[in-house]
Amino acid sequence: MSEALSQHSPLSGLPPVRSVFAGLCVPGRHGRAEGPASVTVAERTGLAIASVLARRGCEAQLADAVSARFGLALPTAPTRAAAGDVAFLWTGPGQWLAIAEPAAAAGFVAGLASTLDGAASVADQSHGRGVLRLAGPRLRDVLAKGIAVDLHPRAFGPGHVAATFCAHLDVLLWQLDDVPTFEIAVARGFAGSFWHWLEASSAMVGLAVTPEA
Amino acid sequence: MRITCPHCGERGNEEFSYLGDATVRRPAEPASPGTPAFDDWMGFVYLRDNPAGQHRELWQHLHGCRAWLVVTRDIRSHAIASVEDARSVALARDGAGA
Amino acid sequence: MRYSIFSVLSQALQGNAGWQPAWRDPEPRERYDVIVVGGGGHGLATAYYLAQQHGITNVAVVEKGYVGSGNVGRNTTIIRSNYLLPGNTPFYEWSLKLWEGLEQDLNYNAMVSQRGVLNLFHSDGQRDAYARRGNAMRLAGVDAELLDREGVRRFAPKLDFDTGRFPIQGGLLQRRGGTVRHDAVAWGYARGADQRGVDILQNCEVTGIRTEGGRVTGVETTRGFIGAGKVGLACAGNSSRVAAMVGLRLPIESHVLQAFVSEGVKPLVDGVITFGAGHFYISQSDKGGLVFGGDIDGYNSYAQRGNLPVIEDVMEEGMAILPAISRLRVLRHWGGIMDMSMDGSPIIDRTPIDNLYLNCGWCYGGFKATPASGWCFAHTIARNEPHAFNAAFRLDRFASGRLIDEKGAGAQPNLH
Amino acid sequence: MSAPAFRNPQGGLVDRATTLDFSFDGQRYAGHPGDTLASALVANGVRLVARSFKYHRPRGILSAGPEEPNALVELRAGARREPNTRATTAELYDGLVAQSQNRWPSLAFDVLAVNQLAAPMLTAGFYYKTFMWPASFWEKLYEPLIRRAAGLGRGAEVPDPDLYEKATLHCDVLVIGGGPAGLAAALAAGRSGARVVLADEDFRFGGRLLAETHEIDGMPGAAWADQAVATLAAMPEVRLLSRTTVFGVYDHGAYGAVERVSDHLAVPQPFEPRQRLWRIVARRTVLAAGAIERPLVFGDNDRPGVMLAGAARTYANRFAARPGSTAVVFATHDDGGRTVTDLAAAGVSVAALVDARTEVPAVVRQAAEAVEARLYAEAVVTRVHGRGGVQAVDIRTASFTTTLDCDLVCMAGGWSPTLHLTSHLGGRPAWDPDGQAFLPGALPSGLQVAGAAAGTFGLREILVEATYAGVEAATAAGFPGTGVEAPRAEREAIDGVALWRVRDHKGKAFVDFQNDVTDSDIVQAEREAYRSVEHMKRYTTLGMATDQGKTSSVNAVGILAEATGKPIRETGTTTFRPPYTPVAIGALAGHHRGRSFRPTRLTAAHGWAAAQGASFIESGPWLRAQWFPRPGETDWLQSCTREVKAVRSAVGICDVSTLGKIDIQGPAAAVLLDRLYANTMSTLPIGRARYGLMLREDGFVFDDGTVSRHGPERYLMTTTTAQAGKVMQHIEHALQWLWPSLDVQAVSVTEQWAQFAVAGPRSRELLARITDGHDVSDAAVPYMAAVELTALGGVPARLYRISFSGELAYEIGVPSGFGEALAAALMAAGSDLGVMPYGLEAMSVMRIEKGHVAGGELNGQTTAADLGLGKMVSSKKDFIGRTMAQRPALTDPDRPTLVGFRTVNAADRVTSGAHFLDAGAAPTMANDLGHITSVAFSPAEGRWIGLGLMVRGPQRIGERVRAWDGVRNRDVPIELCSPCFYDPAGARLRG
Ligand SMILES: Cc1cc2nc3c(=O)[nH]c(=O)nc-3n(C[C@H](O)[C@H](O)[C@H](O)COP(=O)(O)OP(=O)(O)OC[C@H]3O[C@@H](n4cnc5c(N)ncnc54)[C@H](O)[C@@H]3O)c2cc1C
Ligand SMILES: NC(=O)c1ccc[n+]([C@@H]2O[C@H](COP(=O)([O-])OP(=O)(O)OC[C@H]3O[C@@H](n4cnc5c(N)ncnc54)[C@H](O)[C@@H]3O)[C@@H](O)[C@H]2O)c1
Ligand SMILES: Cc1cc2nc3c(=O)[nH]c(=O)nc-3n(C[C@H](O)[C@H](O)[C@H](O)COP(=O)(O)O)c2cc1C
Numbered sequence A: 001m002s003e004a005l006s007q008h009s010p011l012s013g014l015p016p017v018r019s020v021f022a023g024l025c026v027p028g029r030h031g032r033a034e035g036p037a038s039v040t041v042a043e044r045t046g047l048a049i050a051s052v053l054a055r056r057g058c059e060a061q062l063a064d065a066v067s068a069r070f071g072l073a074l075p076t077a078p079t080r081a082a083a084g085d086v087a088f089l090w091t092g093p094g095q096w097l098a099i100a101e102p103a104a105a106a107g108f109v110a111g112l113a114s115t116l117d118g119a120a121s122v123a124d125q126s127h128g129r130g131v132l133r134l135a136g137p138r139l140r141d142v143l144a145k146g147i148a149v150d151l152h153p154r155a156f157g158p159g160h161v162a163a164t165f166c167a168h169l170d171v172l173l174w175q176l177d178d179v180p181t182f183e184i185a186v187a188r189g190f191a192g193s194f195w196h197w198l199e200a201s202s203a204m205v206g207l208a209v210t211p212e213a
Numbered sequence B: 001m002r003i004t005c006p007h008c009g010e011r012g013n014e015e016f017s018y019l020g021d022a023t024v025r026r027p028a029e030p031a032s033p034g035t036p037a038f039d040d041w042m043g044f045v046y047l048r049d050n051p052a053g054q055h056r057e058l059w060q061h062l063h064g065c066r067a068w069l070v071v072t073r074d075i076r077s078h079a080i081a082s083v084e085d086a087r088s089v090a091l092a093r094d095g096a097g098a
Numbered sequence C: 001m002r003y004s005i006f007s008v009l010s011q012a013l014q015g016n017a018g019w020q021p022a023w024r025d026p027e028p029r030e031r032y033d034v035i036v037v038g039g040g041g042h043g044l045a046t047a048y049y050l051a052q053q054h055g056i057t058n059v060a061v062v063e064k065g066y067v068g069s070g071n072v073g074r075n076t077t078i079i080r081s082n083y084l085l086p087g088n089t090p091f092y093e094w095s096l097k098l099w100e101g102l103e104q105d106l107n108y109n110a111m112v113s114q115r116g117v118l119n120l121f122h123s124d125g126q127r128d129a130y131a132r133r134g135n136a137m138r139l140a141g142v143d144a145e146l147l148d149r150e151g152v153r154r155f156a157p158k159l160d161f162d163t164g165r166f167p168i169q170g171g172l173l174q175r176r177g178g179t180v181r182h183d184a185v186a187w188g189y190a191r192g193a194d195q196r197g198v199d200i201l202q203n204c205e206v207t208g209i210r211t212e213g214g215r216v217t218g219v220e221t222t223r224g225f226i227g228a229g230k231v232g233l234a235c236a237g238n239s240s241r242v243a244a245m246v247g248l249r250l251p252i253e254s255h256v257l258q259a260f261v262s263e264g265v266k267p268l269v270d271g272v273i274t275f276g277a278g279h280f281y282i283s284q285s286d287k288g289g290l291v292f293g294g295d296i297d298g299y300n301s302y303a304q305r306g307n308l309p310v311i312e313d314v315m316e317e318g319m320a321i322l323p324a325i326s327r328l329r330v331l332r333h334w335g336g337i338m339d340m341s342m343d344g345s346p347i348i349d350r351t352p353i354d355n356l357y358l359n360c361g362w363c364y365g366g367f368k369a370t371p372a373s374g375w376c377f378a379h380t381i382a383r384n385e386p387h388a389f390n391a392a393f394r395l396d397r398f399a400s401g402r403l404i405d406e407k408g409a410g411a412q413p414n415l416h
Numbered sequence D: 001m002s003a004p005a006f007r008n009p010q011g012g013l014v015d016r017a018t019t020l021d022f023s024f025d026g027q028r029y030a031g032h033p034g035d036t037l038a039s040a041l042v043a044n045g046v047r048l049v050a051r052s053f054k055y056h057r058p059r060g061i062l063s064a065g066p067e068e069p070n071a072l073v074e075l076r077a078g079a080r081r082e083p084n085t086r087a088t089t090a091e092l093y094d095g096l097v098a099q100s101q102n103r104w105p106s107l108a109f110d111v112l113a114v115n116q117l118a119a120p121m122l123t124a125g126f127y128y129k130t131f132m133w134p135a136s137f138w139e140k141l142y143e144p145l146i147r148r149a150a151g152l153g154r155g156a157e158v159p160d161p162d163l164y165e166k167a168t169l170h171c172d173v174l175v176i177g178g179g180p181a182g183l184a185a186a187l188a189a190g191r192s193g194a195r196v197v198l199a200d201e202d203f204r205f206g207g208r209l210l211a212e213t214h215e216i217d218g219m220p221g222a223a224w225a226d227q228a229v230a231t232l233a234a235m236p237e238v239r240l241l242s243r244t245t246v247f248g249v250y251d252h253g254a255y256g257a258v259e260r261v262s263d264h265l266a267v268p269q270p271f272e273p274r275q276r277l278w279r280i281v282a283r284r285t286v287l288a289a290g291a292i293e294r295p296l297v298f299g300d301n302d303r304p305g306v307m308l309a310g311a312a313r314t315y316a317n318r319f320a321a322r323p324g325s326t327a328v329v330f331a332t333h334d335d336g337g338r339t340v341t342d343l344a345a346a347g348v349s350v351a352a353l354v355d356a357r358t359e360v361p362a363v364v365r366q367a368a369e370a371v372e373a374r375l376y377a378e379a380v381v382t383r384v385h386g387r388g389g390v391q392a393v394d395i396r397t398a399s400f401t402t403t404l405d406c407d408l409v410c411m412a413g414g415w416s417p418t419l420h421l422t423s424h425l426g427g428r429p430a431w432d433p434d435g436q437a438f439l440p441g442a443l444p445s446g447l448q449v450a451g452a453a454a455g456t457f458g459l460r461e462i463l464v465e466a467t468y469a470g471v472e473a474a475t476a477a478g479f480p481g482t483g484v485e486a487p488r489a490e491r492e493a494i495d496g497v498a499l500w501r502v503r504d505h506k507g508k509a510f511v512d513f514q515n516d517v518t519d520s521d522i523v524q525a526e527r528e529a530y531r532s533v534e535h536m537k538r539y540t541t542l543g544m545a546t547d548q549g550k551t552s553s554v555n556a557v558g559i560l561a562e563a564t565g566k567p568i569r570e571t572g573t574t575t576f577r578p579p580y581t582p583v584a585i586g587a588l589a590g591h592h593r594g595r596s597f598r599p600t601r602l603t604a605a606h607g608w609a610a611a612q613g614a615s616f617i618e619s620g621p622w623l624r625a626q627w628f629p630r631p632g633e634t635d636w637l638q639s640c641t642r643e644v645k646a647v648r649s650a651v652g653i654c655d656v657s658t659l660g661k662i663d664i665q666g667p668a669a670a671v672l673l674d675r676l677y678a679n680t681m682s683t684l685p686i687g688r689a690r691y692g693l694m695l696r697e698d699g700f701v702f703d704d705g706t707v708s709r710h711g712p713e714r715y716l717m718t719t720t721t722a723q724a725g726k727v728m729q730h731i732e733h734a735l736q737w738l739w740p741s742l743d744v745q746a747v748s749v750t751e752q753w754a755q756f757a758v759a760g761p762r763s764r765e766l767l768a769r770i771t772d773g774h775d776v777s778d779a780a781v782p783y784m785a786a787v788e789l790t791a792l793g794g795v796p797a798r799l800y801r802i803s804f805s806g807e808l809a810y811e812i813g814v815p816s817g818f819g820e821a822l823a824a825a826l827m828a829a830g831s832d833l834g835v836m837p838y839g840l841e842a843m844s845v846m847r848i849e850k851g852h853v854a855g856g857e858l859n860g861q862t863t864a865a866d867l868g869l870g871k872m873v874s875s876k877k878d879f880i881g882r883t884m885a886q887r888p889a890l891t892d893p894d895r896p897t898l899v900g901f902r903t904v905n906a907a908d909r910v911t912s913g914a915h916f917l918d919a920g921a922a923p924t925m926a927n928d929l930g931h932i933t934s935v936a937f938s939p940a941e942g943r944w945i946g947l948g949l950m951v952r953g954p955q956r957i958g959e960r961v962r963a964w965d966g967v968r969n970r971d972v973p974i975e976l977c978s979p980c981f982y983d984p985a986g987a988r989l990r991g
């Protein structure tokens, strides 16, 4: 499947993959310039992303296959389970987004499809979603301007996932740590509008685009 | 209005889309106009109780987990009595066991 | 007593002590030839035309609250006849004609104001759909103009022509469209009907409908049983509840539609303007308030109020076409319960029960219909057969498929 | 600019160290931080500030809060002009500019004051009774005059330069109001560790404590408030929102609030919004909104200088500003005593205390004696003298009448709880005969009321009640409070009687000041049968002005009850609706203005198309290339025609990525597809694609598209751009609700694939050059084949041999990160083949030439048969829409049906939206034969052609009719023909 090669396009002589936030998420400062930026953002490129949908009545079988292959417990609630370079995010009943870090991206979706064959249907989304990693002390205040989910530490923490609505478009949001660091996945076509919202909403506290870690 | 998705938790109604009465049932067999069986189709597609009280209705958590839900709501006060996963309700309805 | 500049003058000289009640507050009689259930615009107009057109004066309008407490008293007051389908256009055009002579007829100033209704379009597809509609209107003898950007600019210079997300490309204009003072319509018809002998019974809720051998004999009310030769239901948002009293299931859902009024300001918008890339309409009342609204909340409701998401959408849409209103303030918002039908068009018809008649399914659009609806419903009740103007508004059209679906949205009320 | 003459040298909560310079009607004045515009005007001795709505009577400042009906001004200028701004809540800033409104030429001399002469005619509902003759005069004469006279201030003429934003705030306990009750409740709730939000519309917490001389825990009230605020600020989970009005209560614990972030500044700080809309979601709420004082209704009670007693105390105590020099206090309440004391302490000489009560309590008598104010017991003020401002009052006692000189009249009519928010979900206030006040009735779930808002008027009791409410709310939210101590205060005198109006007064006695509604208007409305309180409101417009009757509604109910002889309990109040105070429309729109109104959706190759100079068009949220102008082309038709010719003669490429793409897998996938489509899909072989038609359950056409089969249990469905989202919901509904046992998994992959149509005789040649040597011959990829291969040197691709254009054509899809690369590669590889990018217009021309239906025909009103697709509809299976599609009216042979046409004269142009009329037929509804759904200039035909839906169209092929377009003044002879104009045999696309 696609990302198998795309991730290595530089080597394999394929045309370069255009990342979703290319031309938008470029290192630099936005909004308030003085002082340290209260929010930082970087695009996560080179990820392999797949929708995983359980076959009817195969949730258990699927969970076994996932834990056997990736050594993680398939979430049954809006959470994220990660092991090594692979994470499964619950996105809906019987539905997950499987995300592999660049290092593990090669052949990930194809491999996933065969590993889970019979237990789940797999569809490649590697190019369909853009993922941003956001962090910073004022991040929750900024997110609250678009996302209505309660992100207070008492209500939402590392490992939690929310499929929700932000500034009139669908997003998938998950928290990584207590910094806090969040990642947000957005449909490719809406990347520009989402970026504009993020810039506007963080201008007050200052937004720094950092090169990808 | 706040709706508690059984999967995602409490969300504002802007995340949900509404279809309507969940008590009407799609007949198993097609029917021809004029036959008695056609009346069941009228009941499914067009006629509604629209009761001033408890209303079982279909919503979809469209901008969330995309699950269809059966919400039981008093449509005079908007008070919500329960929110169930529609597929589980449907499986029980069809005797397939949730 | 007759209203005129002279009556106003002479009363002024007597310290306004001599004004007579606009209508009586009678006790219910034992029996009426016709009982109209629902003291909204349609019910009151029906009673008025029963008396005026058909000489049937032993009539009562029973109203659970105060007359005008329903949608007639809470709507955004837009009148127009810019409809597409043959089942609709002649009916709404007749309504507009009745509006045009209404005040003299009623001797009540309802402030019928034909300052024009402009529907904006923002794409070629929309332009063509409006052209189709405009032509259908012309074919039905209704005035319609297709404006380009410049035409729109002349009609409404304050619109956003430059920075909008969905640039304005033009609009369909009906100059004879406009607004009417909502309350005055209810009061004018109530007064007119009362003067012709109709009893207006307020705070009188119908709690049951009595039938004998498949024919209606009267209504149970909170003020006791009242006998009737014929009963006409004009209960708008409550139609399903009342119809259920005789076991009728209707192709109707009740939905809440919100409306908004801003603080009064000096003239800003002249005619009525509707947004094509959303669902928004705005006009300015003679008191200076911007009166505007948008889409229904989208869920069944009998509460006359809505929620924030639609409120925010409406404001965003308002800003999308009229950015100059940003610093103006919303003064009040409220809701009304709409009888949303399955094809977005009304029902004025007989029912399976003899002498029981039905008037409902008005969705957002029944205020403009008030005169013609009353006129046609009176005719249908008096003659026991529909008038040509309401011939298409049949109850059985859902079974036959003779739908009147202006939007082509299908059998889902909250899409109409 | 002179020093404020009515500002006391010490006391109050203003910062005399800093002077703020502001202007009103061009005159410059000085104020201080801590002032409102109103307090600064009072301090400067400005009494006349406005003109009333109807009679243009001179008006002053009535109150010191959001209830203000009179002192409305135009604040700021130009793009930031805000009409109808309450001077009593506008925070003073340096350089503030305000103007009076609704007067001409000037505030002091206002021409329309002549209306007062006509006043006897302008009573309740007068306009319903006249202006009717002649009918045509309404729009031409009467209405324009009325409209010009109506309204108060003027809105800005241009877009607002300021920013707005919205945010959501979740909490366990929301406390609305930061007076003693709110502060005590917040302290109690905060101590439990709950997440608490305390909102107050004022810029300083404390409520009446700032305005009265109370002590709490042995401290002056204001000092106690400051301390409480400091304590709260130190609690990590407590959020203090000052300048924040909670304006509305919505379902299930949702509240709307607006924070005036920058309204106290001349312009907002960089990047700061002017206002922020807070959507507050609260588990529990304590409403501590206080109470509003009632004016008294007597002759000319609207003159500048007539003020609420509580407001006079506010100006004296909080702002150290003297509202007058010589005062007469008119009271029905113990506040009379409090008022004479505070006014005297502030240096206002108090001529008299007029107390309507027969028994005047000792505290009040003593208060009057202490300041040597004459006390008139069982007495009323009947009339005010002085036009532009109070000069004297007539006082009537049981035994005599007298006139006293004064320039200030304070009205202490008792208090009405600020219960508005308790009614937003439909709760009706309940009349309390003992307290002579409306109290909150049925409450929104999760909300409780404390303090004056609950009708508890004594500070001592308020503090206890509110502390308890705070504990209770926190406990209910899951944070049990522990032994919290309520702050302590002395008992205070809070008795009073209600007096709805002074009988037999002289002059006009105003109930609703802003809308100029008098007691006699209410009586007249009742006389005219408008006796329901809601009728009275609407007929007189009482309570309908910008203050929403905050000072008038209760007095009006009292007067109406007198008139009807019904008890107040039965009379009831009108409905309180959101917003509690008016909210700027911009704040409710927030970020979503201009281009950010709604998101914009771009295809993966958008940048490439833009670089090609494409002109884009909205299609739903998407932007799509319409055509690609080339140098020298003067209009779109030239570009479009060139693109069509290129495709028909060589090869063109077109971005079709916006079509919905749904990945469908699972053992029952074929079963589902058969139920979704009117035609059969289960027979589709692997590696093939098929056109499909979907109906709605009501039997009308829903959408069309193709299904291709990629494996035994794997399909890809494509939908139209417009319906992609709807179809996805439709499928989820089918799988989760209609047929929950079907083992099918469906997910949208629209964004994953960038898809291009490659069309034209040389398309195969072009594709062969970029598909890594895969065999794309007709044998390997026959018509309607769907294959997976690679392109661009190894990029996985999907190739579909489908044709919308009627030429040999393909659609090739690659992962969207390669979308631009694909377009570039096709252009490069095809340069010698004459490859040309083409847009929507050219695509539309070609599909019309082929008679393919699209948006214009799929309008939700057409059946399969209408579109000439009747034969696709299967009779062998059930599918969505099958039953309803059989209804008589849907199978009526006289339904308008798809037909093609060409203009008779090559020079003529036709337009969509035109209707079909027979030659010579009059343009009437009876002669209407249907309408034109799509048109195009066909290079192949060398003329305009089109498709339409016409009654019996297919039976009339060859006949000549007209395309009548009245709204565009076109009437063109056309000849009916088959909808397929181009290569009907389909030789080219199979080629
Ligand atoms: C916010 C809003 C905006 C609108 N804007 C427009 C517009 O701009 N243009 C337009 O043309 N239309 C508009 N409409 C639609 C229009 O107002 C309604 O379609 C129309 O008023 C309905 O007819 P009516 O006046 O008879 O209804 P109503 O005024 O609702 O009359 C029905 C009456 O029946 C009474 N009733 C119900 N049940 C009983 C019972 N059991 N016993 C006794 N009485 C009973 C009710 O109390 C009510 O008074 C709008 C509606 C709303 C809510
Ligand atoms: N003398 C009397 O008879 C009498 C009568 C009433 C009140 N009082 C005095 O008034 C005080 C009452 O205390 P309290 O705390 O109940 O009321 P309060 O008036 O002191 O405080 C109410 C606060 O709520 C705020 N508020 C109101 N509506 C709001 C909204 N929608 N959003 C945000 N903020 C809002 C106001 O700005 C105010 O600060 C006591 O000091 C009492 O002595 C005395
Ligand atoms: C066209 C129109 C204009 C209105 N203008 C005002 C207004 O200027 N001030 C006001 O307070 N309410 C105004 N209202 C709203 C009414 O006060 C009231 O909210 C509405 O009729 C619904 O009734 P309810 O709120 O009592 O349920 C207006 C209503 C309509 C329909």
Ligand SMILES: [Zn+2]
Pocket: B005, B006, B007, B008, B009, B061, B064, B065, B066, B067
């Ligand atoms: Zn959910």
